[in-house]
Amino acid sequence: MTLVHAVYVGGMRTMNKTTYKRYDIGDICVHCGKNTAYGHPDMLFVDRIPADADLFDDDNPIGVKEGFMCRECQYVDEDDFFHEDNISD
Numbered sequence: 108m109t110l111v112h113a114v115y116v117g118g119m120r121t122m123n124k125t126t127y128k129r130y131d132i133g134d135i136c137v138h139c140g141k142n143t144a145y146g147h148p149d150m151l152f153v154d155r156i157p158a159d160a161d162l163f164d165d166d167n168p169i170g171v172k173e174g175f176m177c178r179e180c181q182y183v184d185e186d187d188f189f190h191e192d193n194i195s196d
Contacts, residue, residue, distance in 0.1 A: 128170040130162065136177040143175045154178035 134144035136151070137160040143151040158176035162169050 127168065130170055130172045132172050132174040135174050136180055137172050137174045138176060138180040141177050141179070143177050151177040151179075154181070156181065 134142060134147075134152075136143055136155075137158050141149060141151060143149075143155040145152045155175040155177055157173075159171050159173045162172055
């Protein structure tokens, strides 16, 4: 995966190209690490969706892990989503 992003150096805009490694973690949730495989007792296979997440080392991105997201990580609490801090006028 190649990421191209703009960087401002001395008032000039330059483009940097960064290549990240992709890590396929299979049936594991990319956020919580739970098993979403078919036949697992947690039954997270039914509601899983393909997903990816960035890997960081000391706040520096080093790659992307690819796998699935379980239903519990997909859930958004309405109270948090509709909190007054998240609503713009």
